[in-house]
Amino acid sequence: MAENQTTTEESGKEEKRTLETYTFPSSLRADVDNGHPCVQFKVMQPANTTQDVNIFLYQPSGVSVIDGASYTNLDMGLLGAASGLADSGGKTNFTQSDAVAAGLLGKDAVASFTGLDIAKGGAVGALKSGVAANPYTRVAFEGTSLRTFEFNFKLVAESAEETEIAKKIERTFRKFLYPERAGAIALAYPPLFQITYFTNGEESLYMPRIKPSYLTSLTTTFNESTNAVFQGTGAPIEITLALSFQEERQLVRQDLYTNNSDIDERKGGYFDGGT
Numbered sequence: 001m002a003e004n005q006t007t008t009e010e011s012g013k014e015e016k017r018t019l020e021t022y023t024f025p026s027s028l029r030a031d032v033d034n035g036h037p038c039v040q041f042k043v044m045q046p047a048n049t050t051q052d053v054n055i056f057l058y059q060p061s062g063v064s065v066i067d068g069a070s071y072t073n074l075d076m077g078l079l080g081a082a083s084g085l086a087d088s089g090g091k092t093n094f095t096q097s098d099a100v101a102a103g104l105l106g107k108d109a110v111a112s113f114t115g116l117d118i119a120k121g122g123a124v125g126a127l128k129s130g131v132a133a134n135p136y137t138r139v140a141f142e143g144t145s146l147r148t149f150e151f152n153f154k155l156v157a158e159s160a161e162e163t164e165i166a167k168k169i170e171r172t173f174r175k176f177l178y179p180e181r182a183g184a185i186a187l188a189y190p191p192l193f194q195i196t197y198f199t200n201g202e203e204s205l206y207m208p209r210i211k212p213s214y215l216t217s218l219t220t221t222f223n224e225s226t227n228a229v230f231q232g233t234g235a236p237i238e239i240t241l242a243l244s245f246q247e248e249r250q251l252v253r254q255d256l257y258t259n260n261s262d263i264d265e266r267k268g269g270y271f272d273g274g275t
Helices: 028-033 078-087 096-105 107-114 123-129 160-177
Strands: 005-009 017-024 038-044 051-058 069-075 137-144 148-156 192-199 213-222 238-247
Touching (some): 017 160, 028 038, 028 051, 038 160, 051 148, 148 160, 160 238
Parallel strands (some): 017 051
Antiparallel strands (some): 069 137, 148 238, 213 238
């Protein structure tokens, strides 16, 4: 992890590419070397961009991950009844109540495989007989939820110099939340962020791995718990950041795990060369 600095790299005749690294607080580097956890926000700039940006901050408390999947109810109706009949080997005994219920589901189709006279079916017959149709409701999988991640940081500066770093961090997040104008009516997407947790200077084995994500919300509060400013510059003592990120696409199991018997997210998948 680098200090707050700008470095340049040059490859052959290619244009120089700069790396901006912002670390807050200034003591974070020494704290990380002593085992303190931190989180990196790397701006994933396009290849034709000449600037890369890294931000290192303390790992916030209360890190949470919400994985979700969506399901819907599907009424199988006659298809469910036919499936049940097939499973029973055709040994189901149909009753006159089935005939009434069939009138609610579709009398012609049921008559074709039951042989029952269901002319008296329908809503009126069902009401008089006190019979309802079995909808054969099943749960149908729809997909997984796009994961979102929330971060809250309170940047309390101990010097005017640290306030300048905090300002650059806050403005960097704001800058890359917005798209760029790419024509008269076209907009270029904002860049993605790669978010990584570190412990002892290495990627954490316990914190969640996050796919490249878009910054969807930034709330900045200046001097949330004080009205003090630095003399001479008027810079606020505190800058509080509330950040919301959303992964760029849905996950599937192979994004996290190599095979069904593997429960270690560090083995294979999207973050180790998967697709």
